[in-house]
Each structure stands twice: as C-alpha cells, then as structure tokens.
Amino acid sequence: MFSENEVRALEGELNAFQAQNEQHQASQSVLVEKYRQLLSDYKSLQNDHEETKEARDRYKKMIKGGVGISLHSSTVHI
Numbered sequence: 001m002f003s004e005n006e007v008r009a010l011e012g013e014l015n016a017f018q019a020q021n022e023q024h025q026a027s028q029s030v031l032v033e034k035y036r037q038l039l040s041d042y043k044s045l046q047n048d049h050e051e052t053k054e055a056r057d058r059y060k061k062m063i064k065g066g067v068g069i070s071l072h073s074s075t076v077h078i
Contacts, residue, residue, distance in 0.1 A: 002010070
C-alpha cells in the first residue's frame with residue numbers, strides 16, 4: 001500500500017501532467033487554426049494573382065489586336 005504522502009504526491013503529478021496536456025492541446029489547436037488561416041489567405045492571394053495575370057494577358061491581346069482605346073487630352077484654361 002501507498003502512504004498518504006505518496007498518494008498525494010502521485011495525485012499532484014497526475015494533476016500537473018493533465019494541466020500540461022490540456023495546455024499543450026490548446027496550443028496545438030491555436031497553431032492548427034493559424035496555419036489553416038494562413039493557407040486560406042495564401043490561396044486567396046494566389047487566386048487574386050491569377051485573376052490579375054489573366055486580366056493583364058487579355059489586355060495585352062486586346063492591344064495587340066488593334067482594339068485599343070484612344071484617349072484625347074484636353075486642356076482646361078482657368
């Protein structure tokens with residue numbers, strides 16, 4: 001049999017281990033959520049980049065095809 005002091009010491013160790021484990025799990029959850037958000041943001045930026053690239057390519061094709069828009073500047077006198 002264990003003495004009363006040994007039982008209390010074991011309970012203390014178990015409680016400390018459980019508290020550390022809970023803290024570790026909470027830290028992992030936070031880290032996983034931050035990583036998930038980072039990937040989501042990256043995918044969004046990647047999509048924006050692709051859309052911009054496609055728009056630029058369409059514009060270049062439009063200009064090469066002679067469908068350009070001519071802008072006339074006018075002077076305003078005050």
